[in-house]
Amino acid sequence: MSSVNPVTVIGIGIGNMGGAMAANLLSRGWAVQVCDIDPVKVADLEGKGASALSVPAQAAINSVAFIVCVVDAAQTDAVLFGADGLARMLQPGHTVVLCPTIAPQDVEAFAARLAALGVHTVDAPMSGGPARARDGSMSLMVACPPAVYDEQADLLQALSAKVFRISHQAGDGARTKLVNNLLAGINLVGAAEVLALAGRLGLDPGRTLDVIEQSSGQSWIGSDRMRRAIAGDYAPRAHVTLLEKDTRLAVEAARAAGFEGPLGSRASEVFAQAHRAGLAELDDAAIFKYLADR
Structure with missing residues (x-):
């Protein structure tokens, strides 16, 4: 993979896992914008080269993907479809990577709502802990159509040396x-x-x-x-x-x-x-x- 990437990855939710994933991408030369309710976590990643967003809707429109790494379905809904959520700026052809551990039916519902906007979903929960997320050795359980996977393969492989392709159907990763x-x-x-x-x-x-x-x-x-x-x-x-x-x-x-x-x-x-x-x-x-x- 190239050490410099001209497009931006958006990280929404930069707690223990999301922050480690963002730091991993930054160390590999990716441009990363981050958003979180904790200003200390945002400042830490700014020190590593990330750009800060006040709200998800401020994300760069040319981003290669939008990684959502929050805690639960309620937070995911707010990040995607809340007043300042990503849905306000998402365009047809964009891809949202869903990493939270949530119920399969919630993943399916989010994927359906995004599909109505022409937006792709990669169902990609993770496992391995922050240290493995930081060095790119965590596991990713990926469910999405083959064409979407191919489009995001560089990003997914940068995030994880252990990408498991589960199926083509959102919800199966969950x-x-x-x-x-x-x-x-x-x-x-x-x-x-x-x-x-x-x-x-x-x-x-x-x-x-x-x-x-x-x-x-x-x-x-x-x-x-x-x-x-x-x-x-x-x-x-x-x-x-x-x-x-x-x-x-x-x-x-x-x-x-x-x-x-x-x-x-x-x-x-x-x-x-x-x-x-x-x-x-x-x-x-x-x-x-x-x-x-x-």
Whole structure:
């Protein structure tokens, strides 16, 4: 890919993941405009070479794509169709890349409304955390027509070294992400449970995790979160509320499909309980704290 790109990418929502994605693109020579309600995050990316937007509707009309990386469907709706949303300036042929983890039916509805404007949708939820988003090694689960994919291939490959083409239908990326995140939630609750148990049995949690990481109980999210939990580090990288939302949406999608599994709904409830226990704004590693303190 060329180190200098004449067109601009718009990043709407530059939290942990969106900000890391924008920083990755800037480091690769892309021109990036950013918009977020947090002026500190905007200023940080301006220092890396981004241009700031006050509202989404100020985005450059010649942009190659508009990346939406907010938290939920309500924020997505506001960014796209609110009073100062992107819909005010989007033109036929533009492409919106939807990265939030939201319900498949919401993705389908947004894609239909954008299609009525002649605007393409790339359903592209992501996974891997901010460090992987920053170095371009995160996963992207992409669902869009082949022609749209081909048009945006340079951008998608700059964002991720692991682009999975799920299908041609918007909503299938969201379905894949929910399946993945439900397993992530189950794995995290399981890892927190067994490390809390290890403590009750008088074992050293760090040494126990050493064993797990080299044995059949290993999981990436378990290792990543439990190392922080053992150190008492609950500074938020991904708040408890995010996997609470994602596992809830996954369980709802499962039920809508007539499927009821033994673990998903239970793991989802643990995140809801941790939220009610006052841990909502902590990193989701705090599931260990919640279970250990019970």
